[in-house]
Amino acid sequence: MIQFQSKFPDTPTSIFTEMSQLALQHQAINLGQGFADYPMDPVLIQEVTKAMEAGYNQYAPSSGHLILRERLSEKTNKEHGQYFDPDTEITITPGATIALFTVIATFIRPGDEVLYFDPAYDSYQPSVIAVGGVPIAVPLNYPDFTLDMALLKTWITPKTRMIILNTPHNPTGSTVSPAQLLQLHALIRDTNIILMCDEVYEHVIFDNHTHHSPLAQQVLRDRTVSIHSFGKMFNCTGWKTGYIIADKTLTAEIRKVHQNNAFSTFSAVQIAIANYMEDPDTYQRLSVFLQKKRDLLMEALKDSPLKPLPVKGSYFQLYSYADFSTLPEKEFAVWLNKEAGVTGIPLSALTEHFGDHQLIRFCFAKKDGTLEKAAARLRELGRSIQAPR
Ligand SMILES: Cc1ncc(COP(=O)(O)O)c(C=O)c1O
Secondary structure: OOOOOOOOOOOOOOHHHHHHHHHHHOOOEEOOOOOOOOOOOHHHHHHHHHHHHOOOOOOOOOOOOHHHHHHHHHHHHHHHOOOOOOOOOEEEEOOHHHHHHHHHHHHOOOOOEEEEEEOOOOOHHHHHHHOOOEEEEEEOOOOOOOOOHHHHHHHOOOOEEEEEEEOOOOOOOOOOOHHHHHHHHHHHOOOOOEEEEEOOOOOOEOOOOOOOOHHHOHHHHHHEEEEEEHHHHOOOHHHOOEEEEEOHHHHHHHHHHHHHHOOOOOHHHHHHHHHHOOOOHHHHOHHHHHHHHHHHHHHHOOOOOOEEOOOOEOOEEEEEOOOOOOOOHHHHHHHHHHHOOEEOEEHHHHOOOOOOOOEEEEEOOOOHHHHHHHHHHHOOEOOOEOOOO
16 A cells, blocks of 8 residues: 655644534534625626636736736735835735745745744644644734734744734734734844735724734835735635735745746636726725624624624634533534534634633624524524533
C-alpha cells in the first residue's frame, strides 16, 4: 500500500461540514456556515452573461483584468486615502482563501512563525502548516475579543515572519482601531514581519462604526498585504473571486506564486464586477442591509435564554447560553441541532484558547423568514424544550 506521512494527522472534518450534515439529518435551520440563503442581485448575474457573450471566456491576464484593478485602486484611494497602482499592486485571485494561502506560500519558509489571533477563521492554521511554517494562536482579550498588545509582544521572536489580522473579525465581530494599528506598527517596525490583513467583511460594519484597514496607515504600507473577497461583498460566495492589495515589492513576489498556483481568475466575472461596482452603492448598502438582520435576530431572541455578545461587523454573532445550560459548546451545538432544530457553530471549534465559555455562533446573513423561524424555535428553550443535563 502507498505510504505517506499526513501533514494534518490531527485535522478533523471541518466543523462546517459536520454541523451542516447534522442540520440535514435533523432538518434543522442552518445558521452555521457563513453564506446567505437569499438570492444575489440579478443585475450582477446579467453582467456576467453579458461579459460571456462579449467573449470573455479565455484566460484573463494573470494579475486580473485591468479595468477591475483600476476600479479597486480608485475605491481604495477613496476609502483609505492611499494610492495603490493597479499595474503593480493589485492582484485578482480565485477568492480570499486562495489569496491567503498564496501569500503564506510566498513568504513563509519551514520553521517561520506565523502569529494569528484566536479565535480565528479556520484556514489560517492549516495553510501555515501546509508550507512548513509554525502557526501560533495568540488569544484575543475576553470577553470583548480585542487585541492584547502586551501578550502579542511576548510572542514576537526573531522567527516571527508574519502576523495575520482579521477585521471585522470572524467569528466574534470585533474590529481594530487606527490606534491599535499604530500600536501594532510600533511592535513590528524594527522587524521583517509582514502584516497580512483579512478584510473580507470590510463592508459589513454596524452602528456607524468605520472599517479601519492597515492600508490607510502610511507607516504600514511597505509590509501590509490586504485580502478581500467579492463573494462576501456581492453575496456570491460560490463564485470564489477576491483580490490582494500590497506594496509593489511584496506584490511582485506574491504574483510569482499566484501565476503558478491559480495563474488567473474567472474572466467574465471580473468584467462583470468591474461594471457592477462602478456604482459604490452596490457594496456600501451591505452594512445597513445586514445590520437589520442582526437586529431582527437579536430582537426576536430577546425573550430567550440566549444572550447576544456585541458585534461591530461581519455576518456573525456569538450568543451565550450560559444562563440556560452548562454543556460544553460542541455538545450543546449538537444538542441544539437535534432538540431545537437550529444549527450554530460552537466557538470552541474555531479556537485553541477559548473552549467552553458557553458560546455559539449564528450567521444572520439569512432571509428574514429563516431568522424568524429559527428564533421561534430558540424561544422554546426553557419553555417546551428543557435544558440538557
Ligand atoms: C474571515 C474570512 N476570510 C476569508 C473567507 C473566505 O473568503 P472566500 O470565500 O472569498 O474564499 C471567509 C469565509 O467565510 C472568512 O470568514
